[in-house]
Amino acid sequence: MKRRVKIIYNPDSGRKLLQKDIPKLKTILSDEYHMMVDIEATEGKHHATEIAFRSSQEEYDIIIAAGGDGTVNEVVNGMISNTKSSLAIYPAGTINDFATHLKIPRQLRKFAEMVYNENTTKVDIGKAGDTYFLNVAAGGLLTDVAHKVSSDAKTVLGKFAYYLEGIKEFPKQLFRPIKISIQIGNIKEEKEILFFVLANSKQVGGFKKIASEAKINDGLLDLILVETSHILDAASLFFLIIKGNHINHPNITYTQVKEFTIYSDGDLTIDIDGELGGKLPMTFSIIKGAIPIIIPEKKILNNDSYESKDQKHFLLTRLDIR
Numbered sequence: 590m591k592r593r594v595k596i597i598y599n600p601d602s603g604r605k606l607l608q609k610d611i612p613k614l615k616t617i618l619s620d621e622y623h624m625m626v627d628i629e630a631t632e633g634k635h636h637a638t639e640i641a642f643r644s645s646q647e648e649y650d651i652i653i654a655a656g657g658d659g660t661v662n663e664v665v666n667g668m669i670s671n672t673k674s675s676l677a678i679y680p681a682g683t684i685n686d687f688a689t690h691l692k693i694p695r696q697l698r699k700f701a702e703m704v705y706n707e708n709t710t711k712v713d714i715g716k717a718g719d720t721y722f723l724n725v726a727a728g729g730l731l732t733d734v735a736h737k738v739s740s741d742a743k744t745v746l747g748k749f750a751y752y753l754e755g756i757k758e759f760p761k762q763l764f765r766p767i768k769i770s771i772q773i774g775n776i777k778e779e780k781e782i783l784f785f786v787l788a789n790s791k792q793v794g795g796f797k798k799i800a801s802e803a804k805i806n807d808g809l810l811d812l813i814l815v816e817t818s819h820i821l822d823a824a825s826l827f828f829l830i831i832k833g834n835h836i837n838h839p840n841i842t843y844t845q846v847k848e849f850t851i852y853s854d855g856d857l858t859i860d861i862d863g864e865l866g867g868k869l870p871m872t873f874s875i876i877k878g879a880i881p882i883i884i885p886e887k888k889i890l891n892n893d894s895y896e897s898k899d900q901k902h903f904l905l906t907r908l909d910i911r
């Protein structure tokens with residue numbers, strides 16, 4: 590029997606090339622690989638969630654989320670209650686952290702071949718309040734940059750639009766520490782932070798090794814807290830983060846958790862997979878192996894090559910009791 594594929598695409602993503610590319614992808618999948626393909630374009634916020642929910646109920650074998658991290662996030666939120674369909678990500682956004690981490694091909698023919706082979710692995714899905722996330726939840730310094738960049742700027746400048754906004758915001762935000770308290774099990778600690786990142790994969794916001802110990806199928810979220818202090822040399826910390834050598838820095842707490850809550854008196858908005866996702870207090874958790882996702886080859890999952898040698902002996906603070 591022919592496998593049924595639903596392509597959900599956001600015509601507004603990234604450089605807006607999908608309008609042209611998606612019919613080509615359909616032709617390759619149906620003519621060369623004999624799959625039954627239906628296409629639906631999203632018309633606005635949360636539409637991808639609604640389409641994905643319906644498509645998983647209709648038992649499509651494969652759901653392709655074509656767009657940026659925001660679109661993929663919406664598709665995941667629609668699929669999570671019925672996870673019989675496999676998810677494939679066609680990366681067409683500006684950043685696409687999760688797809689880049691998995692080395693998902695952007696070339697149409699290679700992508701179609703990957704879908705046809707349907708080599709799946711079950712990935713963990715995070716939960717932030719009532720919203721699910723595939724790659725990241727974050728709050729604090731620079732996390733709102735993504736929402737300030739206009740769709741037009743992204744179309745013209747791509748990733749560079751984010752860098753420009755980041756450079757503009759960095760000096761303004763650097764001296765605005767946030768008081769939070771974080772509760773893991775029975776332990777509650779107060780901290781003054783610049784930002785926190787909660788990651789499922791190693792790559793966040795285009796930084797390839799920000800959560801260098803993260804694995805997408807270990808049932809754990811990697812929490813990185815960047816604390817403030819009067820001696821903090823933000824510029825050198827920033828370069829350590831780019832290189833992925835930051836986790837032993839005195840201002841960084843790196844821990845792996847299954848569930849925890851962050852409270853704050855301040856007004857801190859949380860970014861979920863690059864989209865605005867509500868405010869603190871918020872409880873975060875992880876569902877192990879929640880969604881089958883199509884990947885190019887299994888060995889990518891065990892690939893250690895992102896880690897540099899000097900990170901092998903780092904001190905990992907494990908706050909959770911397992």
Ligand SMILES: Nc1ncnc2c1ncn2[C@@H]1O[C@H](COP(=O)(O)OP(=O)(O)OP(=O)(O)O)[C@@H](O)[C@H]1O
Nearest residue numbers: 601603631632633634656657658659660682683684
């Ligand atoms: N037809 C549409 N027109 C405008 N926006 C849309 C449409 N369909 C969906 N959206 C919204 O566009 C937002 C951004 O989408 P997405 O993340 O896919 O692209 P992007 O922002 O260009 O990529 P990236 O997150 O990698 O920068 C999502 O919040 C989604 O709900």
